[in-house]
Amino acid sequence: MSIKRDKWMQYRILKGTSSLAARLPETRLLKLNELAKQLHQYQSLVLKPRAGSFGRDILFITRDGANSYHIHSERKTVTMKDTERLLQWIGKETGNRGYVVQRRLQLAQIQHSPFDIRIMVQRRKGNASTWNVTGSYAKVAAKGYLITNVPSRIIPVPEALKLARLRDRSLIVKANRIALLAAQRLGGRFPKLRQVGFDIGIDRNRRIWIIEGNYQPDLQPFRLLKDSSMYHKIRWYQKH
Ligand SMILES: Nc1ncnc2c1ncn2[C@@H]1O[C@H](COP(=O)(O)OP(=O)(O)O)[C@@H](O)[C@H]1O
Numbered sequence: 001m002s003i004k005r006d007k008w009m010q011y012r013i014l015k016g017t018s019s020l021a022a023r024l025p026e027t028r029l030l031k032l033n034e035l036a037k038q039l040h041q042y043q044s045l046v047l048k049p050r051a052g053s054f055g056r057d058i059l060f061i062t063r064d065g066a067n068s069y070h071i072h073s074e075r076k077t078v079t080m081k082d083t084e085r086l087l088q089w090i091g092k093e094t095g096n097r098g099y100v101v102q103r104r105l106q107l108a109q110i111q112h113s114p115f116d117i118r119i120m121v122q123r124r125k126g127n128a129s130t131w132n133v134t135g136s137y138a139k140v141a142a143k144g145y146l147i148t149n150v151p152s153r154i155i156p157v158p159e160a161l162k163l164a165r166l167r168d169r170s171l172i173v174k175a176n177r178i179a180l181l182a183a184q185r186l187g188g189r190f191p192k193l194r195q196v197g198f199d200i201g202i203d204r205n206r207r208i209w210i211i212e213g214n215y216q217p218d219l220q221p222f223r224l225l226k227d228s229s230m231y232h233k234i235r236w237y238q239k240h
């Protein structure tokens with residue numbers, strides 16, 4: 001049995017830890033009658049299905065004038081010059097699936113494509129076990145995409161930071177620490193939880209953000225790395 005995937009529930013759990021609150025981009029449940037006001041406040045928002053994964057059905061909305069909006073999904077961009085039409089369109093697109101609205105981060109880029117970092121955190125079986133970072137990689141969005149899920153380029157984190165000209169080594173240490181803290185919090189809430197794959201963003205001001213934690217993270221990208229030691233470590237933790 002896996003723990004329920006729900007971006008809204010996870011946000012509220014993590015937000016309850018004061019040291020993590022500032023690492024979470026402002027998030028709300030989508031309500032169409034609040035969206036215009038929110039677009040006024042933030043200019044650029046991300047709409048995501050509460051139970052979504054693989055970057056599916058994610059919409060990026062940007063306001064670039066009084067009543068002018070761009071919607072970006074997958075590789076396509078739609079422009080709308082009317083707030084009512086925008087809301088209608090979004091209502092149709094999201095249907096009655098639960099969605100969250102999140103402030104869009106200005107993620108650091110590699111050759112004009114945003115990237116983020118997957119940090120794998122695990123604990124062994126047994127009540128007293130502590131959380132450990134067992135692996136990480138960076139995923140660079142494919143050309144034209146704002147999501148880094150599919151199809152993306154998988155590279156080691158130090159290489160990504162170098163390519164993005166973020167030469168600050170302490171970023172890795174900080175990001176790992178934030179992922180560990182978040183795992184502790186989620187583990188406190190879900191005693192059976194033993195692994196979380198966090199999507200961690202670094203913005204253009206070198207600020208670190210928790211985008212989400214995945215309870216059933218895909219391990220395939222770890223196999224794509226030249227160095228397979230993280231993959232083996234992760235598998236070992238899963239079995240012990
Ligand atoms: N608030 C945000 N600002 C900028 N990019 C985002 C934001 N939220 C998500 N993304 C991008 O979209 C990707 C998918 O979002 P995520 O929340 O991980 O949903 P999913 O469960 O579909 O993977 C992230 O890895 C990131 O690249």
Ligand SMILES: [Mg+2]
Pocket residue numbers: 054055199212
């Ligand atoms: Mg994700």
